[in-house]
Amino acid sequence: MDPQVFKQLHAGGLISDDSLQRVEALEKSRLFSLHWELKALLYLGVVLLSGGLGILVYKNIETIGHRAILIFIALVCAGCFYYCIRKKSPFSVHKVGPPDAFFDYILLLACLSFLTFIGYLQFQYDFFGDKYGLATFIPMLVLFISAYYFDHIGVLSLAITNLAAWAGIAITPTRILKDNAFEDSRLIYTALVLAATLVLAGVATEKRNIKKHFSFTYTNFGGHLAFIAGLAGLFTLGFYPLWFLALLGIAWYFYQQALKKRSFYFLVITVLYSYIALTYVAIKILSVMGPYGSGPLYLGFMYLILSAIGVVRFLISHNQKMKTHDRL
Amino acid sequence: MIAYNEKDLDNLHIRDQVEKAIAENCMSKEESAQVSAVHPVAFYTPNIYIRIGLFILTVVIVTFSFGLLTLIVFSSGSSDGAIQALLIIAGLACFGVLETMIAKKRHFQSGVDDALLWMGAALLLSGIYWSSGRISPLSLSLIVFSIALICTLRYIDRLMALVAFGALLAVVFYFVLESLGTTGKIIAPFLLMAVSITLYFFCSSLLKKEGVRHYHSSLVLIRAATLVSFYLAGNYFVVREMTIQLFDLPSPAFHLPMGWLFWILTLTTPLFYIYRGLQKKDTTFLWVGLALVAATICTVRHYYAILPIEGAMTIGGIILIAIAYAAIQYLKIPRHGFTYKEQTGKHVIELLHIESIVISEIAAPPGGPSSEGIKFGGGSGGGGGAGGQF
Numbered sequence: 001m002d003p004q005v006f007k008q009l010h011a012g013g014l015i016s017d018d019s020l021q022r023v024e025a026l027e028k029s030r031l032f033s034l035h036w037e038l039k040a041l042l043y044l045g046v047v048l049l050s051g052g053l054g055i056l057v058y059k060n061i062e063t064i065g066h067r068a069i070l071i072f073i074a075l076v077c078a079g080c081f082y083y084c085i086r087k088k089s090p091f092s093v094h095k096v097g098p099p100d101a102f103f104d105y106i107l108l109l110a111c112l113s114f115l116t117f118i119g120y121l122q123f124q125y126d127f128f129g130d131k132y133g134l135a136t137f138i139p140m141l142v143l144f145i146s147a148y149y150f151d152h153i154g155v156l157s158l159a160i161t162n163l164a165a166w167a168g169i170a171i172t173p174t175r176i177l178k179d180n181a182f183e184d185s186r187l188i189y190t191a192l193v194l195a196a197t198l199v200l201a202g203v204a205t206e207k208r209n210i211k212k213h214f215s216f217t218y219t220n221f222g223g224h225l226a227f228i229a230g231l232a233g234l235f236t237l238g239f240y241p242l243w244f245l246a247l248l249g250i251a252w253y254f255y256q257q258a259l260k261k262r263s264f265y266f267l268v269i270t271v272l273y274s275y276i277a278l279t280y281v282a283i284k285i286l287s288v289m290g291p292y293g294s295g296p297l298y299l300g301f302m303y304l305i306l307s308a309i310g311v312v313r314f315l316i317s318h319n320q321k322m323k324t325h326d327r328l
Numbered sequence: 329m330i331a332y333n334e335k336d337l338d339n340l341h342i343r344d345q346v347e348k349a350i351a352e353n354c355m356s357k358e359e360s361a362q363v364s365a366v367h368p369v370a371f372y373t374p375n376i377y378i379r380i381g382l383f384i385l386t387v388v389i390v391t392f393s394f395g396l397l398t399l400i401v402f403s404s405g406s407s408d409g410a411i412q413a414l415l416i417i418a419g420l421a422c423f424g425v426l427e428t429m430i431a432k433k434r435h436f437q438s439g440v441d442d443a444l445l446w447m448g449a450a451l452l453l454s455g456i457y458w459s460s461g462r463i464s465p466l467s468l469s470l471i472v473f474s475i476a477l478i479c480t481l482r483y484i485d486r487l488m489a490l491v492a493f494g495a496l497l498a499v500v501f502y503f504v505l506e507s508l509g510t511t512g513k514i515i516a517p518f519l520l521m522a523v524s525i526t527l528y529f530f531c532s533s534l535l536k537k538e539g540v541r542h543y544h545s546s547l548v549l550i551r552a553a554t555l556v557s558f559y560l561a562g563n564y565f566v567v568r569e570m571t572i573q574l575f576d577l578p579s580p581a582f583h584l585p586m587g588w589l590f591w592i593l594t595l596t597t598p599l600f601y602i603y604r605g606l607q608k609k610d611t612t613f614l615w616v617g618l619a620l621v622a623a624t625i626c627t628v629r630h631y632y633a634i635l636p637i638e639g640a641m642t643i644g645g646i647i648l649i650a651i652a653y654a655a656i657q658y659l660k661i662p663r664h665g666f667t668y669k670e671q672t673g674k675h676v677i678e679l680l681h682i683e684s685i686v687i688s689e690i691a692a693p694p695g696g697p698s699s700e701g702i703k704f705g706g707g708s709g710g711g712g713g714a715g716g717q718f
Contacts, residue, residue: 001352006349008342012366014359014366022354026352026354031666031669032609032667034667035667035668039652041618041648041651042649042652044645048645049646052641264376264378268378275385294399297399298399301395302396304392305389315374316372316374316382
C-alpha cells in the first residue's frame with residue numbers, strides 16, 4: 001500500500017483518521033515475505049534430488065538390484081504416510097488446512113512413491129499379470145481416499161487422472177489431445193461417460209456439502225473432457241448435425257452453470273469451445289457449395305470476421321452483466 | 329501523450345490501493361464506497377479470463393480481415409508491392425481501430441486493445457521490413473525500437489517496454505560494430521554493461537518522478553531487465569561465444585583474453601544481486617539473482633564438469649533443500665524484518681489450482697490399456713525411479 005494515496009484520501013475527507021493510522025502502522029511494520037522464494041527453492045531442490053537419485057539408480061541398477069530399490073521406495077512411501085497420519089488435523093467434511101508447511105509436500109511424496117511402487121512392481125515382476133486394470137485401479141482408490149482423508153486438491157487431481165487412465169483415457173493438459181486416439185468411437189463414448197461422471201461428482205460435492213472446495217477440480221476436468229470428446233465426435237464420427245446438437249446441449253449446461261456461479265472462467269471456455277464447433281459446421285456447409293467458384297471462400301472469411309465480432313460483443317455484454325459480483 | 333484517460337488511470341490506482349487496504353482490514357466497506365463515488369473509473373477492464381477470450385477473438389478478426397482484404401486485392405490482379413502496402417495499411421488500420429476503442433468504448437487492458445496493439449505493431453513492422461529490401465541489422469533494430477517506444481509511451485504496455493529495451497541494446501550493439509569495427513567488437517560487452525547500468529539508474533530516478541507515474545510498472549520491468557542484461561553482457565559463456573562468432577575464430581582452441589574478468593563477473597553478479605535484494609528487501613534483485621545463480625551454474629558446468637550430472641544434481645538438491653528447510657524453520661518467527669508467512673491476498677496460482685494441475689501433468693499415469701504395460705523410465709511414465717518424478 002502507498003501511504004501517500006491514503007493521506008490524499010484522508011485530506012479529502014473520504015477515510016477516517018482511524019483508517020489512515022491503521023494503514024500507516026501496517027506499512028511501517030510490514031515484513032518482507034520470502035514465502036514464494038523459499039517454496040520455489042524447496043521445489044527445485046526436490047526436483048534436482050529426485051532426478052539425480054533417479055539417474056544414479058538407473059546407472060547402477062545391476063549392482064543395486066531391483067529388490068533393494070523396491071524396498072527403498074516402499075520405505076519412503078510408508079514413512080511419508082506415517083508422518084501424514086500422525087500429523088494430520090482431525091477429519092472434517094469441510095476444508096481442513098495443512099498442519100504445517102511441509103505436510104502437503106510429504107503427502108504428495110507419499111502418493112507419488114506409492115504410484116512408483118505399483119508401477120515398478122508391475123513392470124519388473126508383472127505382479128498383476130494380465131489384470132492391467134488392477135494396476136491402475138488400486139492406486140486410484142488409494143489416491144481418492146488420501147485426497148479426501150488428508151484434504152489435498154493436488155492428490156485429487158492425481159486421483160482423477162488415474163480414474164481416467166483406468167478408463168483408458170489420458171486426461172492431463174498436454175496429453176489429452178496427443179495421446180488419445182479420438183477416431184475410435186468407443187473412446188469418445190467412454191470419455192463422455194467419464195466427463196458426465198466427473199461433472200456429477202462436482203455437483204454432488206456441492207449439494208451434499210462434502211469437501212465443497214473439490215468441486216472446481218471435478219468440474220474443470222469434466223468440462224474440458226466433455227467438450228473435447230464432443231468436438232472429436234463432431235469431427236470424426238459422421239452425423240455431424242447430431243453431434244453439433246449434443247455439443248450445444250453441453251454448452252448450454254455449462255453456460256447456465258457459469259451464470260449461476262458467476263464464473264468467468266467457465267463462461268469463456270464454453271464460448272470458445274462452442275465457437276470452434278459452430279465454425280466447423282459453418283465451414284462444412286460452405287464446403288458443400290464448392291462448385292460455385294470463389295463465392296463460398298469470401299463467404300467463409302465474412303463468416304469468420306462477423307461471427308468473431310459477434311462473440312466479442314457477447315462476451316463484453318456478459319461481462320457487464322456478471323460484473324456486480326466479480327469472482328473467478 | 330497517453331491514449332488512455334489519465335484521470336481514470338489515477339483513479340484506478342487509488343481503487344487498487346483501497347482494495348488492498350480492505351483485504352488487510354484497514355478500512356471499512358462504507359469508506360471504500362465513498363472513495364469509489366468520488367473517484368469513478370470509466371474503463372472497460374474485464375476479468376482476466378474474458379480478457380484472454382477477447383484477445384484470441386480479436387486476433388481471429390484481424391487475421392481474417394487481413395486475409396479477406398488480400399483475397400480481394402489479389403483476385404483483381406495486382407503488382408508486386410501490393411502485399412507490402414497492404415501490410416502497412418492493415419497495421420495502421422489496427423492502430424486506428426485501437427484509438428477508437430480506447431476513446432469511444434473506453435477499453436483498457438480488455439484483451440481487445442492488447443490484441444490490436446500487438447497485431448498493429450507486427451503488421452506495420454513486417455510491412456516496412458518487407459518493402460525496404462535488404463535492410464541492415466542496425467536499421468532494423470532502430471525501426472523496432474522506434475515502433476516499440478512509441479507504443480510504450482502511448483499505450484503504457486509493459487511488454488512493449490521490454491521489446492523497446494531489447495531493441496535499444498541491439499541498436500547500441502550494432503552501432504559500435506558498424507562504426508568502430510574491431511575496436512567495437514572488443515568493447516561491445518563493456519559498452520552493453522555500461523548501458524545497462526546507466527539505464528538502471530535512469531529508471532530508478534524516473535520511478536521517483538510524479539509525472540511518469542503511469543509508467544511505473546513498465547519501469548520496474550525494465551529495471552529487472554537491465555539487471556539481466558548486465559549479467560549476460562559479462563557472462564563468460566556469452567562473451568566467449570559472441571567473440572568467436574564476431575571474429576570467425578576456431579571454437580575449441582580459443583582462449584578468451586581477460587577471461588578472468590568475465591569469470592569474476594559471472595560468479596559474483598548473481599551473489600551481489602541476492603545480497604542486495606536481501607539487504608534492501610527488493611524482490612526484483614532477489615528473483616533475478618536467484619534465477620541467475622542457475623545460469624552461472626550452467627556456465628561453470630559447461631567448461632568445468634567436475635562432477636557427473638547425477639552427482640551434481642543430487643548434491644545440489646540436498647543443499648537447496650537444506651537451505652530452504654533451514655530458512656523456513658528460522659523464519660517461522662519473523663526475524664530481521666523477514667517472514668515465511670504469505671502476504672495477504674490470494675495468488676493467481678492458488679485461485680486456479682494451477683499447482684494441482686501441474687502435479688497431475690508431471691505424475692500422470694500411462695496412456696491406458698492400449699499401451700503395453702508401464703514403460704520403465706519413460707519420462708512422465710508412472711514407472712521406476714528414472715526421470716524427475718515430481
